[in-house]
Amino acid sequence: xxxxxxxxxxxxxxxxxxxxxxxxxxxxxxxxxxxxxxxxxxxxxxxxxxxxxxxxxxxxxxxxxxxxxxxxxxxxxxxxxxxxxxxxxxxxxxxxxxxxxxxxxxxxxxxxxxxxxxxxxxxxxxxxxxxxxxxxxxxxxxxxxxxxxxxxxxxxxxxxxxxxxxxxxxxxxxxxxxxxxxxxxxxxxxxxxxxxxxxxxxxxxxxxxxxxxxxxxxxxxxx
Numbered sequence: 001x002x003x004x005x006x007x008x009x010x011x012x013x014x015x016x017x018x019x020x021x022x023x024x025x026x027x028x029x030x031x032x033x034x035x036x037x038x039x040x041x042x043x044x045x046x047x048x049x050x051x052x053x054x055x056x057x058x059x060x061x062x063x064x065x066x067x068x069x070x071x072x073x074x075x076x077x078x079x080x081x082x083x084x085x086x087x088x089x090x091x092x093x094x095x096x097x098x099x100x101x102x103x104x105x106x107x108x109x110x111x112x113x114x115x116x117x118x119x120x121x122x123x124x125x126x127x128x129x130x131x132x133x134x135x136x137x138x139x140x141x142x143x144x145x146x147x148x149x150x151x152x153x154x155x156x157x158x159x160x161x162x163x164x165x166x167x168x169x170x171x172x173x174x175x176x177x178x179x180x181x182x183x184x185x186x187x188x189x190x191x192x193x194x195x196x197x198x199x200x201x202x203x204x205x206x207x208x209x210x211x212x213x214x215x216x217x218x219x220x221x222x223x
Contacts (some may be wrong), residue, residue: 010030018111021121022091025109029087032064034121036140037073037131037161038045039161042048047131047162049075054129054161055080061201064089065123068117069110073131075102089152091117118143126211127204128156132165145190146200149183157203166193 019173022185035055036206055065055077063080067074069090081088082090082104094112101108111117121128122144130141141160147153160166177183 019118026124029064033058033127034066035077035129036137038133039072041072050197051076052080054156054200057201059084059086069101074182078104113173129159131161159205160193163193163195166192
């Protein structure tokens with residue numbers, strides 16, 4: 001029993017250490033956008049190439065790019081920023097498979113705990129671009145929606161990339177979740193859907209211009 005108590009106590013210190021490391025590393029990052037997406041799509045995928053272009057555009061506009069640090073869409077995001085000489089941040093996670101840190105990160109952190117990593121994403125991002133992906137991608141998307149809907153953070157752009165991929169989910173949300181009254185009509189305005197890299201930057205830039213003129217709109221935790 002004593003060993004268990006000791007183990008749990010040390011786990012708290014490990015969590016604390018990850019929080020401190022993340023905050024100290026990212027606190028001076030400046031305006032940044034997180035790009036999410038699958039770890040399994042090949043380089044030949046149009047989504048991979050589009051993620052590079054999106055990150056290129058963001059980096060040229062002086063936004064840092066944050067990804068999960070792994071392969072596929074995450075690698076494309078980091079590569080696009082790295083090519084432009086902008087900050088390319090990887091928030092890596094220790095996993096038994098899939099997660100291998102891509103080589104185009106100039107700022108790299110590795111987390112043991114998903115919840116600490118997710119905190120870093122939302123704390124240091126002023127926008128999310130969500131490419132097609134699996135459960136982890138959906139998790140980041142819905143967590144951001146929940147935090148904004150419940151006013152735990154201020155609103156910031158959540159951009160779903162690829163209408164054909166997201167159409168079924170959005171239709172289900174409208175026909176089932178909204179119809180049952182589980183969400184409000186206004187909740188459907190909490191995200192954007194785009195189909196080209198050129199549509200992403202104007203949404204991010206408009207939000208950045210807004211918070212530059214009105215700092216009270218800056219995304220912050222309210223707790």
